[in-house]
Amino acid sequence: MLNLSVADSSGRRSVSVPSGPFSIGRSSDTELQLADGRVSRRHAELFQAAGVWRIRDLGSRTGTFVNDLRIETAELKPGDRLRIGDTELRVESGETSALTSGHFDFRQVNALLAGLRALGSGQVLDEVLGIVLDSTLELTGAERGFILLAEPGGQLVQRLARGRGGITLTSAQTSTQIPTEVFTTGKDRIVSDLLDDMHASHHSGTLALGIRHVLCTPLKMGQFGNEPASDAGERRIGVLYLDSREKGYLQAAGVLHALAAEAAVVIENARLYQEAVQAERAAQELRIAAEIQRALLPPDHYASSRVELVASTTPCRSVGGDLFDYVPGDDGTLSFTVADVAGKGTSAALLTAVVQGLLAGESDAIDSPAQVCSRMNRALCRRAVASRFVTVFHGQLLQNGTLRYCNAGHNAPFLVTSSGFTRLETGGTVVGLFDFSQYDTGDTPVSAGDLLVIFSDGLTEAVNAAGDEFEDGRLAAVLNTVRGRSAQDALDAVLSAVTDFAGTEPPRDDMTVMVIRFL
Amino acid sequence: MNISQRTVQGVCVLDIDGPITLGADGSEKLGDKVRSLLQSGEKKVLLNLSGVAYIDSAGLGELVNAFSTVKKQGGALKLVGVTKKLKDLLVITKLSTVFDSYDTEAEALESFPG
Numbered sequence: 001m002l003n004l005s006v007a008d009s010s011g012r013r014s015v016s017v018p019s020g021p022f023s024i025g026r027s028s029d030t031e032l033q034l035a036d037g038r039v040s041r042r043h044a045e046l047f048q049a050a051g052v053w054r055i056r057d058l059g060s061r062t063g064t065f066v067n068d069l070r071i072e073t074a075e076l077k078p079g080d081r082l083r084i085g086d087t088e089l090r091v092e093s094g095e096t097s098a099l100t101s102g103h104f105d106f107r108q109v110n111a112l113l114a115g116l117r118a119l120g121s122g123q124v125l126d127e128v129l130g131i132v133l134d135s136t137l138e139l140t141g142a143e144r145g146f147i148l149l150a151e152p153g154g155q156l157v158q159r160l161a162r163g164r165g166g167i168t169l170t171s172a173q174t175s176t177q178i179p180t181e182v183f184t185t186g187k188d189r190i191v192s193d194l195l196d197d198m199h200a201s202h203h204s205g206t207l208a209l210g211i212r213h214v215l216c217t218p219l220k221m222g223q224f225g226n227e228p229a230s231d232a233g234e235r236r237i238g239v240l241y242l243d244s245r246e247k248g249y250l251q252a253a254g255v256l257h258a259l260a261a262e263a264a265v266v267i268e269n270a271r272l273y274q275e276a277v278q279a280e281r282a283a284q285e286l287r288i289a290a291e292i293q294r295a296l297l298p299p300d301h302y303a304s305s306r307v308e309l310v311a312s313t314t315p316c317r318s319v320g321g322d323l324f325d326y327v328p329g330d331d332g333t334l335s336f337t338v339a340d341v342a343g344k345g346t347s348a349a350l351l352t353a354v355v356q357g358l359l360a361g362e363s364d365a366i367d368s369p370a371q372v373c374s375r376m377n378r379a380l381c382r383r384a385v386a387s388r389f390v391t392v393f394h395g396q397l398l399q400n401g402t403l404r405y406c407n408a409g410h411n412a413p414f415l416v417t418s419s420g421f422t423r424l425e426t427g428g429t430v431v432g433l434f435d436f437s438q439y440d441t442g443d444t445p446v447s448a449g450d451l452l453v454i455f456s457d458g459l460t461e462a463v464n465a466a467g468d469e470f471e472d473g474r475l476a477a478v479l480n481t482v483r484g485r486s487a488q489d490a491l492d493a494v495l496s497a498v499t500d501f502a503g504t505e506p507p508r509d510d511m512t513v514m515v516i517r518f519l
Numbered sequence: 520m521n522i523s524q525r526t527v528q529g530v531c532v533l534d535i536d537g538p539i540t541l542g543a544d545g546s547e548k549l550g551d552k553v554r555s556l557l558q559s560g561e562k563k564v565l566l567n568l569s570g571v572a573y574i575d576s577a578g579l580g581e582l583v584n585a586f587s588t589v590k591k592q593g594g595a596l597k598l599v600g601v602t603k604k605l606k607d608l609l610v611i612t613k614l615s616t617v618f619d620s621y622d623t624e625a626e627a628l629e630s631f632p633g
Contacts, residue, residue, distance in 0.1 A: 342576035389580055391612060409612035429613040433583050457576075457611075509575075 002046065002053050002076070003092040003141065006032070013245070014092070014164065016141025020047035023058075024084060038062050038085030046076070053091075055082065124277070126160070128270040132240075132263040133162040140256065142215070142242035146174045148183075149219075149238035149267070156183055156238060175214060179239045182216045186236055188257075189216045216241045217256050219264040237268055286318040286346070293319050293349055296356055298326055301488070307334060307397060308487040311514040312495060314458075320510035321348025322456045325359050332399035335372075338514050339392045340410065340456040342430075348510075354383065355390055369394045369406035370439040373431060377408070377439070380432035389432040393424070393454050397518070403452070404443040411460060411472075415444060416451040416479050416490075424452075446518045451490050453479060458511035459494070462502045470501050487517040520571075522552050528628050530563040531556055536570035539578030553585040553596070562594030563631045567624065569600030579608060586618060595619075599627040 002017040015032055023030040027041040034043075040060040047054055056073040057064040065083040066074045076082075082089040133145040144163055148156040156179050161169040182189045191214040221235045240260050293315075302309040311324045321341035328334050339355050341348040358376050367375070372394050380390065393413055395405035407413075409430030412423040426442025446452070455475070462470040478497045482490040494513055520537035539549060556564060566582075574582070589596040598620040601609070609615040621627035 340576075342580045389576075389583070409614065411611055427613070429617065433580075433587070434617070 004032075004082075005090040005092050006034070007088050013143065014141060016139075017046055017053075018140075020045070020053070022046040025058075034084065034087050036085040036087045039087065040085075043084050060084075125267070125270040125274045128266055129160040130162065130166070130168075132267065133160060134166050136240065136242065136256070136259060136263075137162065137164050139259065140215075140242060141244070143244040144169065144172060144242070146172070146179075146241040147219070147238060147267070148174065148179050148241065149271075150183065150236065156180060159238075174216075174241045174243070178214060178216045179241055182218050182239045182241075183236055186218050186220065186234065188218075189214070191215075213245070214241070214243045215256065217260045219260055219267060221264050221268055237264055237271075283318075289346065289349060290315070290318045293352070296353065297324065302326060302328075304328065304334070306401075306519055308517040308519065309334075309336065309514065310487045310491045311338075311512070312491060313510065313512040314507070315349075315510045316458070316507040319346055319349035321352055322458065322510040322512040323352050323356055324454075324512055324514050325356060326514075327359075334397045335395065336397075336454075336514065336516065337392060337394045338410065338413075338454040338456060338512055339390050340458075340510070340512070341390050342388055351388055351390065354380070355392075359394075368441045369396055369404055370427070370441040373406045373408045373427065373439045374437075377431035377437050378435055381435040389430040391430050391457075393427075395424075395452070395454075397446075397516075401446065402443055403446045403518075404441050406439050406441050408439060411455060411457050413452060413454040414476065414479055415446070416453060416483055417447065418449065418483065421476065421479070448519055449484055450518045451479070451482070451485075451487065452516040452518070453490065453494070454514045454516075455494075456510060456512040458507065458509035459498055459513055461509060462498050462511065463505050463508060464501050465503055465505055470498055474501065487515040490517070491515045520548060522548065524552075524556075527624075528631075530565050530628055530631050531561045532565045532567055532624070534567045534570065538573040538575075539571055539581065540573065540575045549581050549585055550588070553588055557589065557592050557594065562589070562592065564589055564594065564596045565624070565627050565631075566596065566598050567600050568598055568602065568605060571602060571605065574605050574608065579612070579614070583614065583617070595631060597621065597627055597630065599624050 004015045004017060006013055006015050022032065023042055023045045024032045024034065025041050025043040026034060026036065026039045030042060040062070042058050043060040044055055044057050044064045047056065053076045054073055055064065055066065055071070055076055057071065062085055063070045065071070067081050068083070076091050078091055080091040082091070129147050133147060136142070137145045144161065146161045147159050149159050151157055158174065161172040163169050178189050178191070217240050218236045219238045219240055221237060240263065297313065300311050309326060313320065313322050313324055315322070321343055322339070324338045326334060326336035337359055341351045341355065355376070358379050373392055376392065391410040392408040393405065393410040395403060397403055405424055405426070407425055407427030409428070412425045415422040415424060422444060424442060424444065426440050428439035429437050431437070460470050460472055460475055474497065475494065478493055479490070482493050491513060520535060520539055523534045525532050525534070533552065535549070553564065586596045598618050601620050609618065619630065621630065
């Protein structure tokens with residue numbers, strides 16, 4: 001390839017001459033058209049002889065000069081000055097191996113890609129698009145390059161436009177029609193003169209810039225570097241679009257195919273990598289959220305002279321909508337709560353954090369459990385999130401040994417006594433839906449050795465492979481076997497029973513169990 | 520979830536078929552439907568839930584939301600054909616006191632004020 005720097009009335013620009021013969025003149029059917037009245041219609045031509053670039057005058061009126069000497073024909077070397085009419089051309093370089101071999105070396109791109117991966121960069125795709133366009137412009141001598149990639153829905157979106165010298169063009173546009181056509185058909189589109197094109201009216205914006213020559217080739221994943229025999233099995237990811245005021249580079253189409261094939265692979269790799277990075281980032285944020293959520297919970301066991309308390313909560317996703325909490329108050333009261341926010345996942349977790357905040361102050365027996373639930377209900381109604389509610393079981397073990405509680409729409413806990421079960425149901429409806437809801441406080445005597453088992457519906461609604469639910473009945477059967485045992489034994493027995501029951505069925509809901517043994 | 524609509528004795532009856540659950544094209548559809556009924560002036564709404572085998576907590580929330588929306592507009596939303604599963608859920612959450620629920624459509628239709 002020969003590169004020429006040209007200065008004429010349309011400005012200084014660089015022209016690539018991929019192969020000879022390459023004609024220069026005033027006529028629009030020459031490969032390099034010069035806007036210069038002293039240039040003949042077909043003035044001179046460049047050609048290769050025995051691997052050497054030469055220039056030949058085509059019988060011009062004003063002559064062809066190399067380094068100020070008028071010539072009929074002459075060999076060209078880098079640095080030579082050509083004068084054609086009043087136009088100066090400079091020979092910039094001779095052969096470049098990339099083009100003559102018909103193969104572009106993307107090893108550097110792959111090396112960079114590996115480096116960016118190592119850095120965990122999320123900008124891999126943008127970097128790669130830039131490299132592909134800059135390389136393409138350098139190889140072909142086109143003035144502007146564009147990469148349009150297909151969105152999941154199939155529409156093409158311009159991802160990057162570059163000019164020579166690595167300049168990002170922010171407002172440049174391609175022709176509207178050509179990229180879509182190329183993407184749809186999978187075939188190159190070469191327009192050597194937009195003025196001659198049957199769709200000239202569609203290109204008015206481009207024509208206004210003096211752009212007349214366009215080459216657009218699909219970016220496709222297929223047989224590497226070869227033309228696939230058929231369209232079957234090839235996947236197009238977008239198009240590479242080049243345009244210019246010169247048409248010299250159009251002859252590089254064969255090279256472009258090799259380049260486009262490799263570029264498609266590199267771009268797709270970068271895109272997949274970027275998606276992986278983004279998915280990883282989202283997963284990382286969820287892991288952090290899950291850690292924060294765990295950190296917001298108190299330790300999963302607590303012991304005093306009066307109680308032994310253990311609890312377990314397992315979100316079915318990264319973060320959950322269940323919570324447990326307990327606070328030993330200054331006045332000797334132990335208050336404890338299990339709550340379940342409607343829904344699962346991130347949105348439920350956010351509301352869970354709000355509930356935890358509301359509970360944080362409830363550590364003594366100044367207010368009854370009904371008042372606590374009532375206050376929580378009003379607070380949540382004020383921050384109303386449509387259709388979101390919370391079921392709450394809030395209990396207080398008073399200094400005098402009385403257990404009082406309010407059950408706001410929660411699965412009724414089991415009080416396992418020496419003689420049987422008591423279900424703790426007194427309270428009211430779920431909190432967060434109606435600001436007029438009323439709550440009652442229930443109380444029940446507890447004896448040493450009694451076990452209070454509070455759970456969320458994720459436990460009793462755990463499903464086995466046959467689609468049956470665990471239900472209160474199975475829970476009661478397990479609890480019958482742990483009467484008089486430690487809180488930890490009871491919790492372990494319940495969790496292992498539900499795990500055995502569910503087998504390989506994945507959990508559908510968050511599952512929380514709190515067991516308190518009164519001493 | 521599919522919702523079909525018919526009018527009986529001046530009451531708009533919505534026959535709901537399929538689970539009412541979070542996301543799965545379910546719960547919001549019910550809310551949208553109820554809001555559009557209110558906009559067209561319907562004030563008496565009866566939800567026939569006999570085709571609803573499963574409802575999760577988000578679906579229950581949407582049911583309550585629909586109830587509240589109608590009530591705020593001075594209308595009434597009642598239930599018929601509540602399956603055992605939903606009945607249990609309404610009992611546990613103590614929402615059974617909020618909803619008027621009937622065993623037969625005839626009883627439910629009678630209960631709306633003339």
